[in-house]
Amino acid sequence: INCAAFPEGLLESELFGHMRGSFTGAVNNKQGLFEIADRGSIFLDEIAEMPMALQSKLLRVIEDGTFRRVGGVTDIKVDARIISATNKNLRQLTGERLFREDLFYRLNVIPVNLPPLRERKDDIPLLIDHFLHKYGRSSVKIDNSSMHALSNHEWRGNVRELENIIERIVTLADGEVISRDILPPEILHTSEPATVNPELGTGIDLDKVLEELEKAYLLKALDTANGVKNEAAKMLNISFRSFRHRLSKYGIK
Template sequence: MTNILIVDDEKEIGTFLSHLFTSKGYRVTVVNSGNNFSAIDFNKQCFHAAMIDLKLPDIDGLSLLKHLKKLQPRCKAIIMTGYSTIKTAVDAIKLGASDYIEKPFDDIDLLEKQVDNLLNSNVTSTQQHIKDLASKVGLIVGQNEKMNQLIQTAYKVAKKNVNVLIEGETGTGKEVLSRFIHQASQRSDESFIGVNCGAISESLLESELFGHEKGAFTGATQPRKGLFEIASKGTLFLDEIAEASHSIQVKLLRVLETREFMRVGSGSILRTDTRLVAATNENLQEAIQQKKFREDLFYRLNVVHLNIPPLRDRKEDIPLLIDYCLRWNPNIDISFSDNAIEVLQNYDWPGNIRELSNFITRIDTLADSNHTVFTADDLPFSDNGVATSVPVKKIKQFNTKNQESQLESYLQKWINEILTAFEQKDEINLEEVLAQVKQLELQVGKAFILETLKDTLGNRKEAAKRLQITMRKLRYLLNEKSFCLEDSGTKSVH
């Protein structure tokens, strides 16, 4: 028979839960305090599930949870909590609780279903489900204990309609984790929409989030729905939330508090049921101290706090991440020896997974087609795992002088042709001359862009920064001017 333990100081709740689950055929034990809990002989009584209230008169529920998991680690636990203590309930999940439920119990059917699902769930099938969802969004579970605990926590809280704040260094995979949360939630069939708060101006971000009415500002020729409206039943991911202006922060706070907002230029109130996941690579606590971020907004966002460890703290997962990059990119046809993998594991990867991915792309881009297996001697790292400027063996080195020579040769040929045309005494086709000038612009621009993309390992954002042009301008030059990047040996990444 299935044994259930109820720990709650409110005797009415204990009696109610006892009747509810006894009628379903379970054997129920009810205790009302920490002292009563300590009196249980856990050597003689084995519990399959426990429902523990977080607040008891003589002890807190987290302490009881720790003690229970130590005595009977296979016992599945549900934490009972009020809304004000949801953050503590999430801490309980990190300590081994399987789930939490809010009091008072407004939906008895949901409560029964939650307990039944918990009792009938299989650890193996749950783990497999997590792996399947992670694989679907490109999240590598790996072997690292912190990362595994993080994913377990994310999976458990995903089904709750609470806001999530993800912190982590640039390149650790915050958006991938947010997609995992969406896929593991009850909203997985609805929209997942992401926006980078630091990449859009304040006025455009306001319109992007809340929408606008026709004529609200110059260029607003048609009414437009905002992301809070479009993703009303789904998940809205706000990346780099620390970059949002104070004005936007105030408006976000109102949406989170009331679930209400107005389009730009409208007086009508709209409602949203969006589940918000925010991410930042900054320390928001420090941003609050520096008056850059609103403290009240922080607490609204920080209902569930997830911190992704940097790659240097999960080096045991580097072989899996490399294997993922090699398997899922059909254009990459290289491999690494065991000693090369060891060297890559010793490097700190300050750019995290994004840097690792770009590194592999670069190695593949520059690799000699006759050598596709890289050893430790072929990698640009010293013995202590520090990146060096030493040329990599088995990699085509782009000769800068040769590139300059090619550009110089082209310019000299162009000048000679133009001067020859200028010295002609007969009729001159000016349209043809002007076309040659445009061709010069194209070739010179191409040379500068390709050289910069090579220096930045194909990173368009960094290339645009170095060229002192906008990403929009770079995209125009790459797309409209039809630069043949592949022919020049450079693969660009966004």
Template sequence: MKQKILVIDDDNSLRRVLEYNLQEEGYEVQAASSGEEGLYWFGQSRPDLVITDMNMTGMDGLMVLKSIKERSPETLVIIITAFGTVDVAVEAMKSGAYDYITKPFNRDELKLTVKKALQFNGLTEENKRLKSELSDKADFRTIVGQSKEMEKVFTVIRKVADTDASILITGESGTGKELVARSLHANSSRREAPFVAINCAAIPRDLLESELFGHMKGAFTGAIKDKTGKFQLADGGTLLLDEVGELPLELQPKLLRALQEKEVEPVGGTKVEKVDVRIVAATNLNIDKAIADGTFREDLYYRLSVIPMHLPPLRERRKDIPLLIRYFCTKHGSDKVSFDKDALHTLVMYSWPGNVRELENSVERLLIMRNSDEISLDELPEKFSVNSVSGNAIIKLPDEGYSLEQLEREVVVEALERNAWNQTAAARFLKIPRHTLIYRIEKYGIVLQGHN
């Protein structure tokens, strides 16, 4: 079923362009030439997404936004505003707009913003049915899981979501850290205010300060107008500092001050601005090591991690994989597709180094390339068949049996070789204390490389 979008704009030309571009993308579009007409159609059809111009005669876009949010808080609204009217866009975000686009914009920008909004919304009737299977975890939107490991995550979310405590989410790439951050926001009293995310690793370090705190016109070459920072955009809501472990050391004191004093100073500015922001940070780095190496401030770490959360990798919650596969099939419009027993077993036993993100990408590829509505083992890419040799065990033992002590010795030697004979690194690789590794080195008479 096509997703429905309501477009509200009193500019006939722009409205027709929007309508045409969205229909070309396969959406069902209802167009309205005024705010009043738009609200009428909203009541009739309850669209998945509303796109409204800000500057309209009669009822303007902000009035439309507030009226829609009063009727249906979960409906996502994208605001179209003129270039340079950042203050208006900020006000719209504070009033619950999902995002804004400044005119003039191109088709690709429109398509990307709409796609992201609808993916975030992601609450079709089938998705709701899947979520109902998770009982009281329905409030966690797109976080799928029923394993003991994920139940611990859900428990923490329930306890801390409606507090202002800073939260540090750790976990490997692809485990869903941003989804958890959005769930924390959605289950808090700040849910009607903006959720703003910034990837600290994706922005050049000479621009990151401006992105976080904003800048004043003329603050540096290229600063042709004032810029609102992410802290100001998130005022009243939640700010996700993704990949916070990559934050340059020289910026960390300013971030620490912002957290402690709840105020920011734009680059080139002379006055501080008060902000009310709940901070959620996320990283896939070993912060303890970064502190020891001197690349991350210990005081900032403690300020960010009032509530620490760790997301388990997918390989540690295999019980969730069938449910996730089913969820992704529904998400990508193939809810009738199934996997045969061998294919499903192979996917469950795969190591998934890219975690949930890799699983979704793999499921999407298999759905596109499938031969029928039941995907079989021989349709899986080569990487799965190679991995399935290890299936339930990392090592394939011979039929006649094998010495456990010999096996353990070989494992210790391989761990040392992989880690350049560094005992501390090898112990970490084997997930055992260093003194336990040393005991086994002595027990099996292993001669360390470079030692006599």
């Protein structure tokens, strides 16, 4: 369950269930996800967005293995493995009193730090294939130029941003091959060479500017060559070995 996707009252009902008549619209008793997950696992995504009141209730589940439904008077026993995820710094949030410190240490038993998508470029084609299957377009193919542009986008929104882009692409695509002309502008922008319009006297970092310019032309050459590195190297009038070294320098696949 995504803790950021529900208002506090509804999130409590989803997690812990409710009794009939406990609030307007509660016409029947309802099991919560913790009851359903008994002797199994429950995944709490965006745990940092959980309201403080519910954090206390979650802490009780972890410590005692018991909870009450909304409007209930009877404790319910549950034995479930809790897996949580967040893109925020929970340790920092505890210092700001936005997340319970005791709950943080209860959850932080086996931490797994997943690098941002821009640092896992090899995962991008696999994720694209997964999302194509998810949206019923498994027969659709991404051409080399488009795949290169997608692989080298910064993906500040990580996997969710990638999924949204793929959903948009397959919605707009008529044929079975995705080409550059259907990619959103923000994806294509990554492949465009940087424009040079220097303003001297503003503390410009020349080395950084030159690196950005070199990276932009490497990407542009790869796009123009449809991902064929030998051809891209020829376009830039450099050896294949030098071209490959420069790609490695900037983390370009």
